[in-house]
Amino acid sequence: MNSFCRYMGLVVAICVLCLVSGLAQETVFSGLKSDLKRADRHFQNQSFKNALELYIQAEKKGKGDQEIYLKVARTYHQLNEPNQAVSWFERYLASNQTLPTNDVYSYAESLTSQGAYQKAIKWYKKYISHNPENQYVIEKIWRLKNIEYLYTDSTYYEIKEVAFNTEYAEYGPAYMDSGLIFVSNRKVKGGIINIDPITNQPFHSLYFVKLFFDSVRNKYSFRKPRRFLRGQNKRWHQGAAATSGSKLIFTRNTMSRGDTESRLQLYWVENLAGTWKGEKPFEYNSADYSVSHPSLSKDGETLYFVSDMPGGLGGNDLYECTWTASGWSQPQNLGKTINTTGDETAPFIHNNQTLYFASNGHGGFGGLDVFKVVITDDHPAEVQNLGFPVNTPSDDFGLILNEEGSHGFLASNRENGGFNDDIFEVIVDLQSYPLIISGIVRFNNPDWLELNRLDILPNAHLKLVDNLKDVTVYETYTNHYGAFSLKIPYSSKYRLQVSQELVGQAMVSLEIPKNRKLHTAHEIVVVKEKFKK
Known part of the structure; x- marks a missing residue:
C-alpha cells in the first residue's frame, strides 16, 4: 500500500481529473x-473508493x-481495510484459486494487521519460497x-487520545x-469549505493548537485549534510540516503532466x-516523483x-539533505539499514541524533x-521497534518528542x-x-583480611565502550576521591574499561536503568583479580 495516500488524505486519488466534478468523471468514463x-x-488511477463501489456492484450482478x-481484496488492501481484504482474499482462495506472488504478500500483510500472526507467518513463508533473498520478509x-519482545518496555509508556480529535x-503533529x-x-x-470531489470531504489543511502544561495535574491542556497557513492552501491538500x-517547510500536492497526475x-x-510569507518551492521538487513529510x-x-x-x-524511502553555502545538497538515500522494499515515512529527528520514523517494511x-x-557519522546503528503501546497491529506513525524525550x-x-487517523x-x-551518570569507582582485594572492604580508586582512566559496535564512545578519569561523571551518548549495551597505574586494567559491565526515575548514583566495584597488568 502506498503510504503517501494516508499523509495527504488519499491525495493520490485526486490525480484523476481532480478539477472536475464526480459527475464529469462519470461522463469521461462512460465510454x-x-x-x-x-x-x-x-483502480489504475488509484481512485480506490470509486473502483471498490463498481467492483462490488459488478459482483452483486454476477459479472466476472x-x-x-x-480485485475487491486488492482494493480493500489499498484502502487500508485489512479485515475486508482478508475476507475477500479468502473468498478467492475458497474458489480453489492460487494467489499471485504479490497478492500472497498483501494477504500476509493484511493478516498481520489483523493480529493473525501464525497464519501470517505461513503466508510470508509462501512468499519467501518465491523470493528467498528478501531479508526484510525474513525479518518479519x-x-x-518473537512478538513477545515488543511488550518488554510497555510499562514505560502511557498513550492517551487528545481532546482536539x-x-x-x-495526523502529522509537529x-x-x-x-x-x-x-x-x-x-x-463559517466561511467557504473546499470539498474534494473524489472523497466528498474537505481538503486536508494545516492547523495550530496551543499547548498549556498544568503543573498541578501534571498534564497538558489544549486551546481550540485554528487554521494555519490558510493563504498557502489554495485549492489543494496540505500535508505534514516542520519548523x-x-x-x-510544508507538504502540498500539485498537479502535473497536463493536470492528470498528482x-x-x-x-x-x-x-x-508575525506573518508567514514568501512561499518558495523546495529545489528538489519534481513532476516525476513526490517529496513530502519533512523533519528539520x-x-x-x-x-x-x-x-x-x-x-x-x-515504495517510499527516507532521504537527507544538508545546508551548504550553495543551498541544499543533493538528497542522499539513508540506505538499506533504514529503508526497505516497503514504505518508510514520517521521519522525526530528535536532538540531532536519534531518527524516529514509521515503516511497514x-x-x-x-x-x-x-x-x-x-544516526552516527559513519553509518546508522541498529533499527529498533519501539514496541507496544506505541505500536499496535494498526498503523502507528508520526511520533515526535520534546527535547527531554519524556513527552510527545x-x-x-x-x-x-x-x-x-487520530493524534x-x-x-x-x-x-x-x-x-x-555519576558515581564512584571502588575496588576489592580478596587478599585483604576484611573481605567486605572497598577502597576508592583515584585517578583511574575510564573508557566507555559500546558493546554492539566495539568502539570507545567516551573517556574520562576518576578524581582524587574515586568520583567520576560519564556521558552516555545513546541507548546501547555498554562496558567500562577501568585502568589505573597501580592496579592495572579491568573490564566491567555497565547497566543503564531503562526507567529515568531509577537514575541514581552508580557505584562501580572492581575485584582486584579482574585487573591485568
Missing part, C-alpha cells in the same frame, strides 16, 4: 464497456468470475515468532513555538513580522524527508510501526481503522539520551 472496465480504470474477488517472520482525520501544528480534513464552521527558527511537493515559508534538525541545517524518487529501495505488529535509529505525540488509526499524547518514562 468504457462495462462496470468492471470502469472499475479497473479507477472469481477474479473479481481478488522472525519478529512475529474529531470524527475526521488528524512542534511549533508553544504548540503543535497538525493536519486535518475536519469541517470548520526551525523563523522558517517552515505529486507531493515541499514548500518553504518564512515568518516575517534543531539547527535547521539538516532536512529529512520522504520520497519515491528513482533509485530508492522500495521492517518487522513489527503490522501496518506502520514506529522505529528509531541512532503520535498519530494512529488504532481507534477507527482505514485512513481515519495521541505519549508520556515516556524511559531513559533519554545523551545521559550524564
